[in-house]
Amino acid sequence: MTKSLTIDAKGMHYTPLNRQIREAVANGVREVTVNGVLGQRFIGSGLQGDATITIHGVPGGDLAMFMSGPTIIVHGNADHAPGNTMDSGKVVIHGSAGDAVAHSMRGGKIFIRGNIGYRGGIHMKQYEEKRPILVVGGAAQTFLGEYMAGGLLIVLDLDETMHACGIGSGIHGGEIIIRGDVDDASLAAGAKKVPLTDEDRKRIAPVIREFAGDFGLDPEPLLNADYTRIVPASARPFAGKYTWE
């Protein structure tokens, strides 16, 4: 039997709230529902194990920071940097999120149905089997994938409202895949567009199916859409800018 717990977080400070969640998961609770969330930071931060945390409300910044394993589902918007340096697990946000989403993320998945702010995916990274994935249903803002060092960042721009520029500023690893065409002027120095190959399309298909499934979307039009793939122009895009050799 799955043990479950419901917490009313109305008016609660984030410290006792996070302590309660950590203790519950450590004691084998698999389903934690947190109601009345408003602005509490660090929810699920450093949390380890196999549990699902369902949040009703608007959590504060650094949701799921350093998290390793659990799934967090947010029925609302999130603030700055959800998934900051997240290790593994999954974050599903049914609303939008603020700036620096997936900041330095090193593994796991973040799915956001709405829009994200500036600097989405800043310094995402990868190492051996660790390969973080960020998928945005709506639009991303300027400096998407800034200093990106690894991982996969997909923007579906479902409402076709995206006006980001400076995309991939300082990118030196990983890939950014955006539905539709991306104007060359929107790319930062150091980023380049390449065609999405059939192998690429096969590779992202399961991610898109999972995203569509989580949000009740029809995956077929998304699987067959045109995409722009953006990768680093070189492994050291600023070799001549900050160093002399």
Next chain:
Amino acid sequence: MCGIFGVMDKRRQMMDGSGIRQALSMMNERGSGEGAGYAAYGIYPEYQDCYALHVFFDNACDGKAVVDAMLEEWGTIEHDEVIPTYDQPNLRATCTTPWRYFFVPDPSLAPGSASPERDVITSLVMRINANVDGAQVVSSGKNVGVFKASGWPEDVANFYRIEDYEGYLWLAHNQYTTSNPGRWEKPDPFNLHDWSVVENGKITSYGTNRRYIESFGYTCSLETDSELITYVIDLLVRQHGLDIDLAIRALSPPFWEDIDLMPEAEADLNRALRLAYGSATMNGPYTVLAANPDMMVGFTDRGKLRPMVVGECGDRLYVASEEAAIRAMEPGVESITMPAAGEPVIGRVAP
């Protein structure tokens, strides 16, 4: 990192300070407990034709006698009194007495000015803040007042019993202090007659901007960003007659490469603004919230290094560092947006 919050009612419906206190305290994590403040428009209807001067007197100096004499020389003090306060054990200790004057400046002392009363007030604020030991004017507008101190937002609100004041437009600030903790006049907001300013960030072009504004006769005595921004907005809007959207574009202009992509007439206007106001352009990370009796405006730096969330609900416009602060005051907020970098949010009070 600081927390800022602003709310405006387009139909001048009054809000007491309790909701603003609650909203600001949602962002306690953004401050360091060393400074917070509130500015409110519409709080002094019984003296609405007087300029309300909020002055911090250092009890160790005899600044009050000097200020009294200066005000009597430049106009008429209709009424003055200590601002009621209620001791809070957690506020950082000080020997400051907050005082308020309701003052009518003598316009004949600024002949040839298009706004003589404001010129007299501006001159008085510069002189007092720069030259009078133990006296700092923190607000000086009609029907507006700034309430601030060194402490957490709730303690500062309780010190002034902010819930006893009713205004139609409020700005609030929770400071993450990086210098000079303990001085009560340092935290935002800052106000000069019409304009009040709160800021989250740090203007790295402070020196350039300060030299520019001081060349027009303003004196930056507090050395805070909000003081500087208030003076620059006053110069551009009141003295140079720029519309607020153009003034903001002068402070936070598009990058040259973006101007090159604009249609010709728009590009010409933006080039002219950048050339005329290059020394007023603010660099660094910032979100600025400014207000006068008729409007509230918010804008960010061009690289968007600080957050700004905008909420709308009926006649209310909200601008805050975090969505949670808006929802604390307006749980049923109808729209939440995050404007693009440099794109101003301008809310106007119905005439």
